[in-house]
Amino acid sequence: xxxxxxxxxxxxxxxxxxxxxxxxxxxxxxxxxxxxxxxxxxxxxxxxxxxxxxxxxxxxxxxxxxxxxxxxxxxxxxxxxxxxxxxxxxxxxxxxxxxxxxxxxxxxxxxxxxxxxxxxxxxxxxxxxxxxxxxxxxxxxxxxxxxxxxxxxxxxxxxxxxxxxxxxxxxxxxxxxxxxxxxxxxxxxxxxxxxxxxxxxxxxx
Amino acid sequence: xxxxxxxxxxxxxxxxxxxxxxxxxxxxxxxxxxxxxxxxxxxxxxxxxxxxxxxxxxxxxxxxxxxxxxxxxxxxxxxxxxx
Amino acid sequence: xxxxxxxxxxxxxxxxxxxxxxxxxxxxxxxxxxxxxxxxxxxxxxxxxxxxxxxxxxxxxxxxxxxxxxxxxxxxxxxxxxxxxxxxxxxxxxxxxxxxxxxxxxxxxxxxxxxxxxxxxxxxxxxxxxxxxxxxxxxxxxxxxxxxxxxxxxxxxxxxxxxxxxxxxxxxxxxxxxxxxxxxxxxxxxxxxxxxxxxxxxxxxxxxxxxxxxxxxxxxxxxxxxxxxxxxxxxxxxxxxxxxxxxxxxxxxxxxxxxxxxxxxxxxxxxxxxxxxx
Numbered sequence: 001x002x003x004x005x006x007x008x009x010x011x012x013x014x015x016x017x018x019x020x021x022x023x024x025x026x027x028x029x030x031x032x033x034x035x036x037x038x039x040x041x042x043x044x045x046x047x048x049x050x051x052x053x054x055x056x057x058x059x060x061x062x063x064x065x066x067x068x069x070x071x072x073x074x075x076x077x078x079x080x081x082x083x084x085x086x087x088x089x090x091x092x093x094x095x096x097x098x099x100x101x102x103x104x105x106x107x108x109x110x111x112x113x114x115x116x117x118x119x120x121x122x123x124x125x126x127x128x129x130x131x132x133x134x135x136x137x138x139x140x141x142x143x144x145x146x147x148x149x150x151x152x153x154x155x156x157x158x159x160x161x162x163x164x165x166x167x168x169x170x171x172x173x174x175x176x177x178x179x180x181x182x183x184x185x186x187x188x189x190x191x192x193x194x195x196x197x198x199x200x201x202x203x204x205x
Numbered sequence: 206x207x208x209x210x211x212x213x214x215x216x217x218x219x220x221x222x223x224x225x226x227x228x229x230x231x232x233x234x235x236x237x238x239x240x241x242x243x244x245x246x247x248x249x250x251x252x253x254x255x256x257x258x259x260x261x262x263x264x265x266x267x268x269x270x271x272x273x274x275x276x277x278x279x280x281x282x283x284x285x286x287x288x
Numbered sequence: 289x290x291x292x293x294x295x296x297x298x299x300x301x302x303x304x305x306x307x308x309x310x311x312x313x314x315x316x317x318x319x320x321x322x323x324x325x326x327x328x329x330x331x332x333x334x335x336x337x338x339x340x341x342x343x344x345x346x347x348x349x350x351x352x353x354x355x356x357x358x359x360x361x362x363x364x365x366x367x368x369x370x371x372x373x374x375x376x377x378x379x380x381x382x383x384x385x386x387x388x389x390x391x392x393x394x395x396x397x398x399x400x401x402x403x404x405x406x407x408x409x410x411x412x413x414x415x416x417x418x419x420x421x422x423x424x425x426x427x428x429x430x431x432x433x434x435x436x437x438x439x440x441x442x443x444x445x446x447x448x449x450x451x452x453x454x455x456x457x458x459x460x461x462x463x464x465x466x467x468x469x470x471x472x473x474x475x476x477x478x479x480x481x482x483x484x485x486x487x488x489x490x491x492x493x494x495x496x497x498x499x500x501x502x503x504x505x506x507x508x509x510x511x512x513x514x515x516x517x518x519x520x521x522x523x524x525x526x527x528x529x530x531x532x533x534x535x536x537x538x539x540x541x542x543x544x545x546x547x548x549x550x551x552x553x554x555x556x557x558x559x560x561x562x563x564x565x566x
Contacts (some may be wrong), residue, residue, distance in 0.1 A: 067395050081256075176549065269534065
């Protein structure tokens with residue numbers, strides 16, 4: 001467990017009532033957003049019979065497992081077992097919950113108490129996330145580290161690239177771009193992200 | 206809250222058995238206490254909601270791989286602990 | 289010495305779909321070939337001929353030395369039933385998980401929504417489970433569940449009664465209320481072929497009282513159900529079936545699952561099982 005925030009998704013890619021699988025430091029998590037907009041990152045495994053909670057469904061402020069409908073409140077505590085509707089589940093039945101926060105249009109997760117806040121991303125807007133079947137080499141992309149993100153330009157637009165490592169030398173890049181750029185320039189920058197992915201994967205092949 | 210005496214019989218000599226049982230009690234948020242144990246029989250009290258006492262029976266009937274639970278006899282007790 | 293895993297019978301092909309080219313498949317991690325020789329079907333593995341037989345629409349083979357005959361399904365020979373070869377679904381899961389899921393009713397409202405179950409009818413009432421020592425089989429009886437569309441032949445919601453039977457480690461047989469024929473049971477089976485410990489091919493097969501529904505609809509209905517199950521089976525952790533539930537919370541609704549796992553544990557049937565909770 002490492003004491004830092006890992007970027008796992010762009011905020012806009014996780015709408016209310018949506019759950020998705022994410023990986024943080026090799027740990028498989030279910031990331032979800034409630035009806036009221038609150039986010040949570042949990043162990044991706046229902047305590048009942050081991051089904052992935054990322055296949056579950058969100059109703060209101062609770063996430064339910066798709067297998068038997070066991071539902072869990074924001075705290076991770078089980079609040080309903082449909083096969084036994086009269087049972088009030090004990091506090092002990094709960095899903096391990098991890099720290100999650102939103103900052104700069106990005107969702108961040110930490111498995112241990114981080115020493116610092118996520119990097120400041122003022123003036124930037126979320127562009128896109130892309131998964132690389134290869135490691136990411138910022139220098140090859142002409143980017144340099146500054147304030148906790150890899151920064152530089154893509155297709156002439158100032159960008160910040162956040163790296164979410166995945167197992168087996170894969171990774172996700174979450175890319176933010178200059179908020180003042182024109183829509184056309186942002187389209188070019190988005191294509192630039194795609195080029196970056198292709199180059200990284202070709203370099204590996 | 207209902208209280209039951211569990212009389213667990215089987216091949217229970219494995220050192221992992223009693224700690225496993227204690228852990229499973231905690232996982233279900235039940236109160237419990239082992240009153241007697243040997244290689245063939247474990248007697249314990251279990252206190253909590255009826256559905257969770259049922260769940261305790263489910264879990265313990267499988268238990269750790271080193272142990273074999275043949276039967277679990279359940280005796281409901283009143284709150285004073287008498288049968 | 290006998291090996292409880294190698295000495296079982298396993299399905300390896302559908303007789304009705306075995307063409308002249310035969311079928312190359314796998315059983316317990318080893319290559320197996322099913323082929324016609326003259327008018328007979330043979331099953332070979334690594335140049336060795338395996339004990340085999342044809343029953344319930346399928347070819348059955350035993351990689352070791354059979355210790356008992358193939359289980360009996362008396363209903364298969366009952367006049368008036370339609371025998372349905374559903375075909376195969378490959379699932380990336382332990383063969384034991386496929387069987388366990390088939391024994392489960394509590395998932396109906398969530399996985400087979402508006403077909404085999406629907407909220408708010410989620411409660412699982414008490415039912416009976418026993419290991420019938422005289423035949424060495426797991427039986428669950430008096431299982432009741434409300435179903436919006438219990439079968440292709442069912443017009444509306446009914447409370448269906450079920451019985452489940454596990455006559456072999458990778459086989460489950462389900463008996464359920466038969467809407468057009470009160471007093472009889474429809475028989476739906478799940479024959480599971482273990483390719484390896486985390487990959488299987490599932491062959492559902494049915495013996496129904498239903499003279500009206502077209503065969504393609506019967507097959508499609510069952511395939512729809514099983515494809516819904518597959519999305520569960522390929523996403524359970526750990527991939528193998530835990531015989532130690534130390535990281536799970538089985539409840540009374542899981543009684544059949546628990547009995548099945550106990551039976552596997554006692555028989556030493558561990559192919560596709562996980563022995564220690566992790």
